[in-house]
Structures are given as C-alpha cells and as structure tokens.
Amino acid sequence: MSGPCDIDAVVFDYGGVLTTPVSHSIASWLAREEIDPASFSGALRAWLSRSAPEGTPIHRLETGEIGVEEFDRLLAAQLVRYDGRPVDPVGVLGRLFADLRPDEEVYRLVDELRDAGIRVAMLSNSWGSTYPRPRIDELFDPLVISSEVGLRKPHAAIFRLTVERLRLPPERVLMLDDAEPNVEGARAAGLQALLHTDAASTRARLARLLPGLSPTSPARPARPATDLSVRRPQI
Known part of the structure; x- marks a missing residue:
C-alpha cells in the first residue's frame, strides 16, 4: 500500500x-511484584505463540469461555517471584494492565x-x-x-x-x-x-x-x- x-x-x-504500549504496563507490573519475566514469557509462548495449540487459557479468555477470575488463577500459577513467594491470583490482570x-x-x-x-x-x-x-x-x-x-x-x-x-x-x-x-x-x-x-x-x-x-x-x-x-x- x-x-x-x-x-x-x-x-x-x-x-x-x-x-x-501493553508491553510497558507489563514490564512495570513484573518489576513491582518482583516476578521473573522469563516465567511470564514462558506462559505467553505456551498460550499465545503461533505454535500454541487451540484452546489455551488465553484463547478461552479471549472468546469468553473462561472468566477473569479463573484466568487470573491459571496465570498466577505459571509465574515465579524472585523470592519464591506465590503471586497473588486475585486481580492479576487488573494489576498487569494498571499502567495502560x-x-x-x-x-x-x-x-x-x-x-x-x-x-x-x-x-x-x-x-x-x-x-x-x-x-x-x-x-x-x-x-x-x-x-x-x-x-x-x-x-x-x-x-x-x-x-x-x-x-x-x-x-x-x-x-x-x-x-x-x-x-x-x-x-x-x-x-x-x-x-x-x-x-x-x-x-x-x-x-x-x-x-x-x-x-x-x-x-x-x-x-x-x-x-x-x-x-x-x-x-
């Protein structure tokens, strides 16, 4: 064109x-909560990459097949904090997008x-x-x-x-x-x-x-x- x-x-x-940019908000959230970015990137690759199978948690969230609370729980389980403590699953996406x-x-x-x-x-x-x-x-x-x-x-x-x-x-x-x-x-x-x-x-x-x-x-x-x-x- x-x-x-x-x-x-x-x-x-x-x-x-x-x-x-969504990436800027994500980077701020990862830094605030001291989450290893590699754990988030790994979840994205598995759930959203071109090679990801159909029906991943992200796909089902996007089509409304699962709700935000369930997705928050699934995503939090994939994340690793530097100090080893679990990521609070309540409101994960709200915190992820907080800086948009x-x-x-x-x-x-x-x-x-x-x-x-x-x-x-x-x-x-x-x-x-x-x-x-x-x-x-x-x-x-x-x-x-x-x-x-x-x-x-x-x-x-x-x-x-x-x-x-x-x-x-x-x-x-x-x-x-x-x-x-x-x-x-x-x-x-x-x-x-x-x-x-x-x-x-x-x-x-x-x-x-x-x-x-x-x-x-x-x-x-x-x-x-x-x-x-x-x-x-x-x-």
Whole structure:
C-alpha cells in the first residue's frame, strides 16, 4: 500500500493502539511484584505463540469461555517471584494492565477520520482488562469485542463479522493492530491492514493512503474523554 487507495472505514485495535504500549504496563507490573519475566514469557509462548495449540487459557479468555477470575488463577500459577513467594491470583490482570493509558494522539487521529467522513470501528481481543466504555461507545461503530462475540483475532471469522457490521466490502476496510499475526489475519480475510507501532508513524502512513489527512498531528485537543472510572472488561 504505497499510494492512495479506497478506504471507507478504519478499524482500531484497543490495547497497544488506542492505549500506550501493553508491553510497558507489563514490564512495570513484573518489576513491582518482583516476578521473573522469563516465567511470564514462558506462559505467553505456551498460550499465545503461533505454535500454541487451540484452546489455551488465553484463547478461552479471549472468546469468553473462561472468566477473569479463573484466568487470573491459571496465570498466577505459571509465574515465579524472585523470592519464591506465590503471586497473588486475585486481580492479576487488573494489576498487569494498571499502567495502560489512552494514547491521545491516536484518539486525535480517530477524530480527524470521523470529521473527514471515514467510518471508525474497534476490534479487540478481550483480556479482561478495562475499556473506557462511555468514550469508545461514542466514537466507534461497530465495537467488536472478542469475549462478547465468541471469536478472536487472528481468525478470519471475527474480521468477517466486523466488515459485515460495517456493511462494507472487506477491501475497503483498513485494520490497525499492534500484533503482526492479527495484521496478517486481517489481510487473509481480505481487509487492508497496517502494523501499528506509534501514533506518528501510523498517521504518516495513513496520510499517504487518505488524501486530505494531515501527516502530522494538528495542534488541537482531542474530544474530551468521558470519565474513565466507568470501565468494562477488555486487548
């Protein structure tokens, strides 16, 4: 996608796209609780890597087959603290995502796309962390959250559901995601897709595809955020 193309809608991932990087929040949590990062990385490889079998605890969490409390218990059992004490299983995911913050530069981009007549949607794999629901309800239509629909990225079915709810051909929809397997999954389902690393580079790449979009963020505030204390489980 090196030149302008037809895009009627942009679909945003949540964690790591509309928020600060998930990896930063995870690193802070591991350091605070003195957890050996290798134990967390090992659980991720076993449960989320490309080679992971279907039906891992992460897959079942994302599709809503198990709840947050059960997943917290399963994850805590995989973690090792430097001092040998067990990790408290109550509220593990809440602590893991505690340092996530909205990326206001990305929200500014959302506002500009809406102002330009481009539809915006959100597609997220829920890990039971928190969504600023009033804010995203106002901005995105549709909202597709994996645990609510029983499907998960990178499987084609959840991308097909999203474009069906948009009532658009998949080739006219662009997915923004910070996970390469999800970008590949979107493309395999017929969508256009970009790998998000930061707000500035995503804006610059979108500006090459959407004539009229500024390649740099204008000096204006994003729409006021609704009270983020009203939250609902999310990535």
